[in-house]
Amino acid sequence: MKAKKFIDIGANLTDSMFKGVYNGKKYHDIDLDSVIKKSFEFGLTKIFVTGGSLDECKESVDLVKNYENLYTTVGCHPTRCLEFEQKYTDSQKYFNYLSELIKDNKDKIIAIGEYGLDYDRLNFCRKDIQIKYFEMQFELARIHQLPSFLHSRNCHSDFIEILKKNIDVIDKFGAVVHSFTGTPEEAEELLKLSPKIYIGINGCSLKTSDNLKTVAQIPPNRILIETDSPWCEIKSTHASHQYIKTHFKSKKRDKMNPCKMNTKDKNSNENSLIKGRNEPCTLVQVLEVLEAIFSSSSQPPDDLAEIIYQNTLKLFFPS
Numbered sequence: 497m498k499a500k501k502f503i504d505i506g507a508n509l510t511d512s513m514f515k516g517v518y519n520g521k522k523y524h525d526i527d528l529d530s531v532i533k534k535s536f537e538f539g540l541t542k543i544f545v546t547g548g549s550l551d552e553c554k555e556s557v558d559l560v561k562n563y564e565n566l567y568t569t570v571g572c573h574p575t576r577c578l579e580f581e582q583k584y585t586d587s588q589k590y591f592n593y594l595s596e597l598i599k600d601n602k603d604k605i606i607a608i609g610e611y612g613l614d615y616d617r618l619n620f621c622r623k624d625i626q627i628k629y630f631e632m633q634f635e636l637a638r639i640h641q642l643p644s645f646l647h648s649r650n651c652h653s654d655f656i657e658i659l660k661k662n663i664d665v666i667d668k669f670g671a672v673v674h675s676f677t678g679t680p681e682e683a684e685e686l687l688k689l690s691p692k693i694y695i696g697i698n699g700c701s702l703k704t705s706d707n708l709k710t711v712a713q714i715p716p717n718r719i720l721i722e723t724d725s726p727w728c729e730i731k732s733t734h735a736s737h738q739y740i741k742t743h744f745k746s747k748k749r750d751k752m753n754p755c756k757m758n759t760k761d762k763n764s765n766e767n768s769l770i771k772g773r774n775e776p777c778t779l780v781q782v783l784e785v786l787e788a789i790f791s792s793s794s795q796p797p798d799d800l801a802e803i804i805y806q807n808t809l810k811l812f813f814p815s
């Protein structure tokens with residue numbers, strides 16, 4: 497049997513946890529290089545880093561340039577959209593800087609994003625502002641002819657309306673609605689909008705038995721997988737946990753002695769994860785859960801890993 501290949505379509509590798517900083521406190525040195533190397537040992541062939549603001553995207557671009565198999569999105573997350581109005585004298589300037597960043601680094605930019613709507617976190621950014629810049633960023637996809645990496649939380653009807661208005665972009669370049677946690681009806685409505693819409697599944701999409709039932713109804717040829725690390729790990733309390741075959745040891749941050757860990761623990765790092773920090777290597781677990789829930793479907797797919805891998809290539813590397 498040939499080895500399974502995976503692509504993590506969403507990893508927040510510029511997060512401070514990969515620099516050893518948790519809740520503002522430093523616990524260990526930067527260990528991103530070993531995190532990335534470990535993920536390739538577990539079958540990942542590519543990782544897409546998600547960018548959420550202009551500065552974060554600049555950092556992300558600098559990061560992915562150092563690795564042949566890393567790519568990044570460029571865009572502004574719904575919770576950060578106030579930056580459009582506050583960072584420079586006008587929003588067009590912010591837009592232009594995003595656009596230049598894409599133009600100057602075309603070979604490493606995989607999609608526009610993440611962008612969309614998040615009505616669970618209106619405390620960070622008001623609804624009207626989120627809507628305004630969600631719509632504006634479709635223009636980036638149009639100009640640069642790239643797929644969209646979309647974020648959608650508790651906003652389904654507004655989200656669908658805005659997608660409909662920009663369906664030309666989606667039909668041409670495609671989109672993924674990442675970290676999906678909606679209902680079966682919402683998934684169906686999204687997939688009906690355009691054959692080029694995919695649904696991104698991570699640990700957060702697989703928490704409850706209802707989540708598992710919803711995911712089992714998505715056609716395999718429309719599924720992509722992600723870790724959303726350092727977030728969205730599959731926890732022992734989740735409905736999905738029983739289906740995991742690959743287990744990682746959990747390693748505690750040494751609360752009393754920040755920075756001690758890296759020097760002491762070098763050899764025991766390989767198969768362990770730091771408690772509370774997800775890593776791209778756990779993508780294998782997302783796939784294991786999907787394989788388990790699809791194996792009991794009426795028409796179990798032959799090779800789910802390969803189907804998802806090909807979906808990913810089709811959307812992000814169409815040529």
Ligand SMILES: [Zn+2]
Binds near residue numbers: 648674675
């Ligand atoms: Zn997101």
